[in-house]
Amino acid sequence: MDIHTRFAPSPTGRLHLGHAFSALQAHDFARAHGGRFTLRIEDIDGTRSRPEHVAAILTDLDWLGLRWDEPPVFQSQRLPRYQAALDRLRALGLLYPCFCTRADIAASLSAPHGPDGPLYPGTCRSLVAPDLARPHSWRLDMAAAAARTGPLTWHDAHAGTIAADPLAHGDVILARKDAPASYHLAVTVDDAAQGITHVVRGADLFAATHVHRLLQALLGLPTPDYRHHALLTGPDGTRLAKRHGAPTLESLRLVGEDGRALADKLRKGEVPVGFAAIQA
Incomplete structure (x- = not known):
């Protein structure tokens, strides 16, 4: 079987560690099986989707060292x-x-x-x-x-x-x-x-x-x-989410964090102090 996975964020805010963890799971599964990895931008929520969030998503994923095998697909065009x-x-x-x-x-x-x-x-x-x-x-x-x-x-x-x-x-x-x-x-x-x-x-x-x-x-x-x-939770035990103000990848990048090093730690199941991975 030709394995094909995707990561499909919505550009309604900045990505956080939970998004990074999910993108890595999809990306690495495809790569481990010689398959393809696709980025799909789920931007049909016209009241909340923003072009600047799309640009930030692309920057964040590049910072993590992730690559997709075809141009990003936008739901607004479908x-x-x-x-x-x-x-x-x-x-x-x-x-x-x-x-x-x-x-x-x-x-x-x-x-x-x-x-x-x-x-x-x-x-x-x-x-x-x-x-x-x-x-x-x-x-x-x-x-x-x-x-x-x-x-x-x-x-x-x-x-x-x-x-x-x-x-x-x-x-x-x-x-x-x-x-x-x-x-x-x-x-x-x-x-x-x-x-x-x-x-x-x-x-x-x-x-x-x-x-x-x-x-x-x-x-x-x-x-x-x-x-x-599994899902990542914050220090208060709450699932990481945009609406809960989860720390963004952008904030980590701006203080000098190494994105590829962070990605490697997440691959090993190592999460920053105070965070945890749980199966909902």
């Missing part, structure tokens, strides 16, 4: 692919418009909880003649979709064969009010279109794979192997 996938799902009768806000869902006493918090209670699922001139998202009718595909499985290098449970996620959004595609849809379409054979990403995205496996079946796309790796 919108027709996502629209085609949405059109196909809509033709199958599996999408419906949703006008609810997060506050509406949080206020609903009937909203059960799933892996990512409150599930959508289905408020808009049976609307008659919805007004599509109003801002709306498009949701997947999860029960109808799961019934169409039947039981599905996927494989993780650490957890083995997993029975897909997309119903636990409820009616997920596939096209947002402010973006042409959700993470779930875009990443599934792109991994297939780019021929990604092994998805190497953090264990925090393990649960999302249940949804991705369903979308692959609905759209007739191949299923890659998955390798969900």
Whole structure:
């Protein structure tokens, strides 16, 4: 098999040590098997993506000594692919418009909880003649979709064969009010279109794979192997994340840290004092 992995950051902030760890995992797996490594910039969030963050990503990865085998791919240039996938799902009768806000869902006493918090209670699922001139998202009718595909499985290098449970996620959004595609849809379409054979990403995205496996079946796309790796946590035990103000690679670079030396330490499982690697 021609191994092909990818690192797919969003240019909504600076990269941190957790990103470095994940990029190295994907890069090194490909290199160890004589395969290809791709950089994909997931920049379809028009309200948060910034060109300066794209430039910083390229600089940070170069500082770590990472190289990719083809020019970076930008999701903002692939919108027709996502629209085609949405059109196909809509033709199958599996999408419906949703006008609810997060506050509406949080206020609903009937909203059960799933892996990512409150599930959508289905408020808009049976609307008659919805007004599509109003801002709306498009949701997947999860029960109808799961019934169409039947039981599905996927494989993780650490957890083995997993029975897909997309119903636990409820009616997920596939096209947002402010973006042409959700993470779930875009990443599934792109991994297939780019021929990604092994998805190497953090264990925090393990649960999302249940949804991705369903979308692959609905759209007739191949299923890659998955390798969900450990996550880095900070001194307070919290997973490193942009929203938590994790120390950036840029800040380390500016104080004179050697990026390649840092990369070699991360490869050996050596993390800076106060940090740790955990399997979510």
